[in-house]
Amino acid sequence: MIVIIDYGMGNLFSVQSALNYLGVSSQISSDVEVIKTASKLILPGVGSFYQAMENLRKSGLAKIITETVVQKKTPILGICLGMQLLALSSTENGFSEGFGFISSVIKRFELPPSSELKIPHVGFEYVDIVKNCKLMEGLGAGADFYFTHSYRMKFENQPFTVGTCLHGENFVAVFEDGYVCGTQFHPEKSQTNGLIILKNFIEKF
Amino acid sequence: MAKKRLIFTLLYNNGDFMLSRNFRLQKAGNINWLKSNYNFKRIAFSIDELIILDVSRNKRNLSCFCDHIKLIAEECFIPIAAGGGVVSLEHARTILNSGADKIVVNTALLKHPSLIKELVKIYGSQCIIASIDVIKKEDQLECYISNGMEKVNQDFCNYIKYVISLGVGEVYLNSIDKDGSGQGYMVALLEQLDNSVKVPIIIAGGAGNWSHLLEGLKHNMSQAVATANLFNFIGEGFPNARRRLLENSLDLATWSVDKVVSVND
Numbered sequence: 084m085i086v087i088i089d090y091g092m093g094n095l096f097s098v099q100s101a102l103n104y105l106g107v108s109s110q111i112s113s114d115v116e117v118i119k120t121a122s123k124l125i126l127p128g129v130g131s132f133y134q135a136m137e138n139l140r141k142s143g144l145a146k147i148i149t150e151t152v153v154q155k156k157t158p159i160l161g162i163c164l165g166m167q168l169l170a171l172s173s174t175e176n177g178f179s180e181g182f183g184f185i186s187s188v189i190k191r192f193e194l195p196p197s198s199e200l201k202i203p204h205v206g207f208e209y210v211d212i213v214k215n216c217k218l219m220e221g222l223g224a225g226a227d228f229y230f231t232h233s234y235r236m237k238f239e240n241q242p243f244t245v246g247t248c249l250h251g252e253n254f255v256a257v258f259e260d261g262y263v264c265g266t267q268f269h270p271e272k273s274q275t276n277g278l279i280i281l282k283n284f285i286e287k288f
Numbered sequence: 289m290a291k292k293r294l295i296f297t298l299l300y301n302n303g304d305f306m307l308s309r310n311f312r313l314q315k316a317g318n319i320n321w322l323k324s325n326y327n328f329k330r331i332a333f334s335i336d337e338l339i340i341l342d343v344s345r346n347k348r349n350l351s352c353f354c355d356h357i358k359l360i361a362e363e364c365f366i367p368i369a370a371g372g373g374v375v376s377l378e379h380a381r382t383i384l385n386s387g388a389d390k391i392v393v394n395t396a397l398l399k400h401p402s403l404i405k406e407l408v409k410i411y412g413s414q415c416i417i418a419s420i421d422v423i424k425k426e427d428q429l430e431c432y433i434s435n436g437m438e439k440v441n442q443d444f445c446n447y448i449k450y451v452i453s454l455g456v457g458e459v460y461l462n463s464i465d466k467d468g469s470g471q472g473y474m475v476a477l478l479e480q481l482d483n484s485v486k487v488p489i490i491i492a493g494g495a496g497n498w499s500h501l502l503e504g505l506k507h508n509m510s511q512a513v514a515t516a517n518l519f520n521f522i523g524e525g526f527p528n529a530r531r532r533l534l535e536n537s538l539d540l541a542t543w544s545v546d547k548v549v550s551v552n553d
Binding site for chain 2: 277
C-alpha cells in the first residue's frame with residue numbers, strides 16, 4: 084500500500100486524488116504500523132519547516148519514518164515542504180534539523196535587492212532535467228511544474244540533483260538518490276507533467 | 289519569471305453552476321451536468337488554475353459548497369482558489385481543507401480588513417486573492433462589494449492600493465459591465481495600474497473568444513486572464529484557445545493534454 088503521511092501539514096487530499104486518477108489506491112495515515120508496512124511513502128507538506136519537524140518529532144513519526152526508510156529501504160517521495168524535510172536542515176523560523184537523507188541545506192532565496200523577482204516564488208516554471216533519472220522519465224529535456232515556496236535548496240552540483248529551476252538563482256527542483264526522492268514543485272498540481280512523475284514513482288521505485 | 293496563466297472561474301449558486309451577465313445569474317447545470325454532459329475534465333486539462341466562487345444570492349451553505357469543491361478537485365490537477373462570502377478564519381480553513389489552495393476574498397476586504405491580515409499571516413500572501421468588481425460610469429471607475437450591490441467609497445486607484453496594503457498576494461479584477469458580454473476585457477482597468485503594483489493581476493469579465501484572452505495576456509500589467517463563461521469556450525474551445533495562444537508565442541506552461549496517463553499493473 085502506498086501511504087501518504089499525515090502529520091497535520093498540507094494538502095493530502097490533492098495528492099490522493101492524483102493517485103486515484105492514476106488508478107492507484109493509497110492510504111492517508113499517521114499510524115505507525117501502517118507506515119512501517121507501506122510499499123512506498125509520500126511525504127507532502129505546506130507550511131513551515133520548523134512546525135513540520137515539531138509535529139513529526141512529537142508524534143513519534145520522525146523516528147518511524149527514518150527507520151522505515153533507512154532499514155527497510157522503503158521508497159519515499161517528498162513534495163514541496165516534504166521534499167525539504169528530507170534534507171539536513173532549514174533556517175525557516177529559526178534553525179531546525181530535517182531527516183538528513185539528502186546532504187544539503189534549505190535556506191531562503193537570496194536575491195539581490197534590485198531584483199524584480201518575487202518571494203514567494205509562485206506559479207508554473209520550467210524545470211531543466213540535468214541528469215538521467217527514473218522520476219522524470221518521459222518528460223524529455225524538461226517540463227513545466229507548479230511551484231509555491233520561499234525557501235529552496237541551492238543547486239551546487241550535488242550528485243543527487245536531477246532537475247533544476249531558475250528563480251534569480253539555480254535551485255534544486257527534483258532530487259533522486261536511490262530510493263529517496265523529492266520535488267520542490269507540486270506534481271499533484273502540475274497537470275499531466277506532474278501525473279507522469281507520480282506514475283514513475285509508483286512504477287519504477 | 290513564472291509563466292502567464294489561463295484561469296477558468298466556476299460560479300456556484302446553491303448547488304448549481306451559473307452563467308453570469310452583468311452579475312445577473314442564470315442556471316447552467318448541477319455538478320453531474322458539469323462533470324458528465326459538460327465534460328469539465330477536458331477543460332480542466334487546458335487551464336493553469338481554477339477559481340470556484342460561491343456567488344449564492346440567498347443564504348450560503350458552506351458545507352455544501354465545500355462538497356462541490358472536493359468533487360471538482362478530484363479530477364483537477366492544478367491550483368484551485370475558492371471563495372465567496374468568506375467571513376471568518378474558520379470559514380477560510382474549511383475551504384482550504386476541501387482541496388482549495390488559495391482563498392478569494394472580496395467584501396471582507398472592506399468589511400473585515402483584520403481578517404484579511406490574519407489570513408495573510410497564517411497562510412501567507414500567496415494564498416490570498418483579492419477580488420475587485422468594477423463598473424465604468426462615464427469616465428469614472430467605481431468599485432463594488434457584496435455581489436456588486438454595494439459601492440465602495442474610494443476611487444479605483446485608491447481602493448486597489450488599499451487592498452494591496454492588506455498583504456494579499458494577487459488581485460482579481462472583474463468588470464461588471466463586461467461580465468458575460470463576450471465583448472472582450474475592460475483593458476482600461478489595466479491602464480490605470482502603474483509599476484507600484486507589485487502583485488500579480490488577473491483580469492476577468494468579458495472574454496468571448498481566444499483573441500480576447502490574447503489581448504488580456506499580452507498586456508504588461510496582467511499575469512493572468514480569467515473567464516467564467518461556460519459556453520463561450522465549450523467543447524474543444526479551451527484546448528483550441530490554449531493552442532492558439534501558444535502559437536502566438538505567449539509564455540504559457542505546456543503539457544501533453546492527450547497523453548493518457550495511468551499506471552500499468
